[in-house]
Each structure stands twice: as structure tokens, then as C-alpha cells.
Amino acid sequence: MRFVRPFSTIAVSLLIVTGCSHMQQLTRGTDDVCGSLQQLIDDYDNGFAGFRGKGTQMPLSTVYDAKVELVEGHCQIWNWGQGDSAYLCSASNRDLETARQRHERSLAAVRGCLGSPWQEEGDWRERNGETDGYASRFRSPETHAVVSVQTTLQTGGPGRRYTNFLFIGGEARSNSMTGTN
8 A cells, every 4th residue: 555645734743642641751852843854854965963962883883862852862863874874763662552643643743844845655564574564754856865754563572562763864774774674
């Protein structure tokens, strides 16, 4: 199932769940989500250099704390060198309804922030031949950056959990960072 549709303006409340006290509360890391999202997209070609905090060197990459977090406490910048970088926010929860609400709110926020000429394409995610979630990708001819909102079911480790992702980066990393085949 694939679809392409233009964006509509919807209220911004990125990955925020309100109401039920049993849900992990996530908060915006900035007062201007749309402005920060646009600044991150604009800095993609610079490897998000203006948004990098303290870095941790890994064998094949450097992972930076994000100076601006669209979701407080849940965002990082990954850099593999040679212009290959990604801004990634993620949050996990064992409750399907919490994950579904986060996905819907995140998707509404991104739609509300991005205007024309951004186009949305959504599809079911697959891993190892099995459907494990849903992904919506936003592309614009004005940038190489892809903005993606994804939710996946993760079964490794103790119990099932659902992870919501907000990704800004290249197309290939959008697939590899969030587990889409």
C-alpha cells in the first residue's frame, strides 16, 4: 500500500503524548519545532555541524549529542564522514497505543511544519519479509535531505517494544538507521 499526498497544516506537537499517566511523557526540546526542523534540514549538507554537541567516537562513526532536540532527551547526530550524517530522535514503549499516538502526532507535526514542495510517501515497513511497522518519508526537490517518521516493532531482548523514529538525513541511511529493508 503506497500513497502520495500533499501536506496539510496541522498543529505541532512532535512525539508528545498527553493524558494517560501510565504513558512515558515526552516533551518538545524547543519552543519552535517548525523553525528548528527547517534549520536542521538546511544544515543537512553541512553534516548538522551547527547542531553538534559533545561527541563520542565509535569504530565507524561519531555520535553527537544534539544541541537542539526536537524531542527532549531523545535526539542525536550520527556522522560517518564524507558528508554522511543523520539527525535521529527515537523513543520506545511497550504499549502499542502509546506508539500509535506518538506516530500520529509526530506525523501531524512534520506535515504541519513542511510546506510545498515537500511530498509525502508512506508504506508499510518490512524486515526479513515480515511487516513490522509503518514509515512516512518526505522529500523535496530543494534538498538532498529526507525527513522520515517511522514506527517499528522490535522483538529482540526482553519483550516486545515499539519504537518511534524521527529522522533527517539521506535516503540510504533512512533505511539502515531505522531498520527498513
